[in-house]
Amino acid sequence: MDLATIIGLVLGLILIGSAIGTGPAPMAFVNMPSVLIVIGGTIAATLVRFPLKVVLSTFRVAANAFRDKVEPPFALITKVVELAEKSRRDSLLSLENVPIEDVFLKKGIQLCVDGTEPEVLRETLRTEMDGIVERHKLGQRIFRGLGDAAPAFGMIGTLVGLVNMLVKMDDPSQIGPQMAVALLTTFYGSMIANLFALPIADKLGERSTLELQNKEIVIQGIMGILAANHPRVVETRLVSYLEPSVRGQVMEMSKKTKAA
Numbered sequence: 001m002d003l004a005t006i007i008g009l010v011l012g013l014i015l016i017g018s019a020i021g022t023g024p025a026p027m028a029f030v031n032m033p034s035v036l037i038v039i040g041g042t043i044a045a046t047l048v049r050f051p052l053k054v055v056l057s058t059f060r061v062a063a064n065a066f067r068d069k070v071e072p073p074f075a076l077i078t079k080v081v082e083l084a085e086k087s088r089r090d091s092l093l094s095l096e097n098v099p100i101e102d103v104f105l106k107k108g109i110q111l112c113v114d115g116t117e118p119e120v121l122r123e124t125l126r127t128e129m130d131g132i133v134e135r136h137k138l139g140q141r142i143f144r145g146l147g148d149a150a151p152a153f154g155m156i157g158t159l160v161g162l163v164n165m166l167v168k169m170d171d172p173s174q175i176g177p178q179m180a181v182a183l184l185t186t187f188y189g190s191m192i193a194n195l196f197a198l199p200i201a202d203k204l205g206e207r208s209t210l211e212l213q214n215k216e217i218v219i220q221g222i223m224g225i226l227a228a229n230h231p232r233v234v235e236t237r238l239v240s241y242l243e244p245s246v247r248g249q250v251m252e253m254s255k256k257t258k259a260a
Contacts, residue, residue: 002068005203012195034157034184038192041153042146049145054138061139065203070210071102073217077238080221083109084231092225104128104215108222118226122219129215136208140201147197154189158182217241 020029046055079102087095096113100106104125111121161182168174217238224234 002066002203005065005200008199009195016191016195028180029184029187031180031184033181034161034188037157037160037181037185038150038153038188041156042149042189042192045149045153046142046145050142054142058139058142061142061204062200064139064207065200070207071214073210073214073242076102076105076214076217077221077235077242079105080218080225080238081231081235084221084225084229084234087225088228088231095225102214102218105218105222108218109225112222112226118223121226122223125215125219125222129212129219132215133208133212136204136211140204140208143197143201143204147193147201150189150192150197151186152189154186157185157189161185213241 020026079100083095083098083100086098093113095109098109100109107128108121108125111124116124159182161178161180165175165178165182168178220241221234221238224237
């Protein structure tokens with residue numbers, strides 16, 4: 001689980017709830033017409049913008065923001081270097097029976113073992129990576145669409161509340177409830193956009209960046225293995241994708257593994 005996402009959401013709700021709860025009338029922030037306008041309108045706009053099948057997959061996409069399933073790049077590099085050493089020591093065919101958890105890496109190694117031409121192999125893996133990019137972008141677009149629609153419908157609710165308030169100006173008892181609708185829709189829309197939809201879109205973007213970095217590491221590593229490059233050359237090339245502060249750790253880990 002990604003604790004940062006959970007802590008951020010919970011902390012935000014606690015702080016907003018505390019501010020409401022310490023006020024003179026906490027229940028004044030509960031207004032069903034405002035909820036219907038903002039949530040209903042946001043869902044309706046999202047259904048108009050995206051196909052139904054894509055919208056229904058939103059919950060599965062959102063789950064990626066709550067779990068950190070991307071393998072650390074240094075662990076992936078270590079595995080690729082091990083494969084490079086085995087291929088150089090034994091043969092390329094010896095990699096066929098090596099257990100590999102990463103699906104993308106496993107597919108690339110299998111293509112190597114099958115004797116796929118380097119350019120064909122590179123193009124195949126690039127095509128799959130491009131497909132992953134498009135799927136990730138679609139998930140981000142959905143949540144950014146939610147983040148755009150929620151404040152917009154909050155403003156629509158504000159206008160509805162103001163019009164109803166003006167119509168009922170001759171009845172002072174109706175001014176308060178209508179003003180509540182006008183203000184609460186803006187509150188609900190802003191909270192949905194800035195605490196939920198847009199942060200999740202950004203977190204999905206970060207996940208996508210890390211996963212694509214891993215895919216690029218795999219492609220470059222496999223091409224190095226296929227070219228029979230020395231494992232240290234492969235390692236040096238791959239660690240260049242990491243931050244300078246992490247590169248030393250990877251090299252040290254590799255030395256310990258080799259010594260063992």
